[in-house]
Amino acid sequence: MASLKSKTLFLTVSLAAVMAATACSPGGQPTTETAKASEPAQPPAPTMAETTDPLILQARDFLEPIPTEVPAIEGVTSTPELVKLGQSLFFDPRLSASHSISCASCHYPGLGGADNSPFSAGFHGARGGRNSPTVYNAVFSFVQFWDGRAKDLVEQAGGPLVNPVEMASPQAHVTEQILALPGYTPMFADAFPGEMDPVTLENAQMAIAGFEATLITPNAPFDQFLRGDANALTADEKAGLGLFIDTGCIACHSGVNLGGTMYQKFGVFSDPDPKYRPPEDKGRGGITGNAADDYFFKVPTLRNIVETAPYFHSGSEPDLKKAVAVMADVQTGQTLTPEEIDQLTAFLGSLTGDQPELTIPQLPLSDAKSPLPEK
């Protein structure tokens, strides 16, 4: 372990280099913005045990465990009725023009909240240009989408319903469709008590967001370790965590989600292969129109990462070890040994937490007057 120590010293220097490089990156302003949604609604339980373990203490400087309580979302009053409505809408394919695609099609609960496909098949099999990110723990991220174009889950939920390559419903169609499924009206009334006309697109978005906030995955071995159980990680996983810190991954992959707290350029030290970073997708730059933001993306969460291949916004790398090697290369300017990549990957495996236990809800049934799918 003596060699690890001297290496740690060396790598601490590289970490400083990554920090400096990322701090100077043009357009990297939001680095100081904190993840507002990560403020837990209740004091997180169980508590962080006192410890003298140096690795735990070092990790606590950058990383936080997933709270075991469902976090609050600004502007949404979460009740069991609201969550139930949101869950039904999330699973209901009839909200899409073709009646064949629901949120769950591309954010499948049994597949880590994603779909294991480079690009998801949407309306009539159309494929968008980006990999579907997991909805698990999305509530802890500071903005939504790879390019951050939705400020929170409520705003995000409006996107896919009307997006022509996703669910393709015209805006009015969504509420008409819901109103034409009579069983939904009392569910909206229960979720939004006291409202005259509760069936609105905005309320549908709030309910979906309230449901998504329940999709958290606490108690990963890494969370147990952070809370003070030094035996929760294997020797390889601990070595990987050490590398994660010393190589500088934590400069960007920090906070509850090991990601989701900032935008960063994909390609800090060198340009990634165009298969990983196709030139036409400018990321954040496509939203702001500012060339300094080109190829900046939201740093994605690494929670449950072993479940959500393929990797990158381009969905272009099926092998997690290769994705780790690409990151070390283009984001930190380092070439890691195969053993180091194995250890880092082992550490990433310790980020898999308790998966949400979901039952597929009984949805309000269509009746003779309900519209049929568009051809």
Ligand code: HEC
């Ligand atoms: C056809 C596949 C598809 C469908 C249907 C779909 N999504 Fe997505 N979702 C995606 C893709 C692809 C992205 C990333 C797009 C981007 O960043 O530009 C995404 C992004 C998201 C994100 C942002 C996650 C993050 O970390 O940035 C959330 C949350 C989400 N979708 C929830 C939903 C909800 C809720 C629905 C249903 C109303 C839905 N999605 C329907 C494919 C889909």
Ligand code: HEC
């Ligand atoms: C300078 C910031 C930065 C550093 C340092 C960094 N990353 Fe990343 N990471 C990102 C960004 C940005 C992306 C999204 C790239 C894309 O697809 O556009 C990403 C993506 C990833 C992904 C793919 C996630 C997914 O869901 O597709 C993995 C895995 C990953 N990083 C691991 C690491 C590891 C391990 C290290 C350290 C060796 C590291 N990263 C260092 C910013 C960084």
